[in-house]
Amino acid sequence: MSYIIKSIIPILIGLIVIYGMKNGVKVYECFVDGAKDGISICVKIFPYLLAMLIAVAVFRQSKLLDYFICLIKPIVKFIGLPPEVVPLVMVKPLSGSGALGIFADTLNKYGADSYIGKVASIVMGSTETIFYTLTVYYGAVKIKNIRHTLWAAIFADLTAIIMAVTLAKFMF
Template sequence: MDYVIKSIIPIVIGLIVIYGMKNGVKVYECFVEGAKDGIGICVKIFPYLLAMLIAVGVFTDSRLLDAFINLVRPVVKIIGLPPEVVPLVMVKPLSGSGALGVFTDILKRYGADSYIGLVASIVMGSTETIFYTLTVYYGAVKIKNIRHTLWAAIFADLTAIIMAVTLVRLMF
């Protein structure tokens, strides 16, 4: 069974190539054109990605994150969110890799099976890198007015955080 599971992607790719050849499509040329388009997209996305990475670095290195955590500590206690998880909640909308680093630190300090570790695990899996995603994808297609996307994404993340606390309390 393991062999079949590992073979699914190569089989699907092979079927696509065979289907294309059967219908007279120049498969290799189409692949090369797609790769050229992909590189063009990477070039368009790079400035937005670089700006976001610099902003995350400045926010973290300037200790603004620590100040913000101290400011919101009373509020997060009301919903039951451990203050130790606040850095993850703050970094996750900005940077997936930064959030992974914070998440790893939380698990090393408090353990994966602790209340803090369980809440952090659910938050990590159920929230999105909102600002990174908006910056990269809207920037790539040159959309400047994101309208309600940001507020909907923030509301979805807040819902995920509240549900993480609720689920851990109910199930563990």
């Protein structure tokens, strides 16, 4: 069974190549053209990605995140969000890898089966890296006016956080 699972991707690639050849598509040339497009997109995205990574690093290293957490602690206690999960909530919209590090630290410190670990797990799985996604995707296509996208994404993340607290309280 594990052999079949490990073979799924090569089988899919083989089927795509066979289907393309059957329909008269020059598969290798299409692949090379796609790779060229991918490289040019990477070059376009890189400055936006670098700016976002530097901003996240500055935010974390300057301890602004710690001060902000102290400031909003009464609000998060009111909605039931453990203050220990606030760093994850604050970093996740900025950086997925930074959030993963905070998430792993939270699970190591409090345990995956604790209330804090369950809320952190639900938050990690149900929220998005809003600013990273907006920066990379809108930057790649040169859109400067994000209009209502940011507010919709923030509202979706807030809804996910409230639902994480609710689910962790009632389901577990």
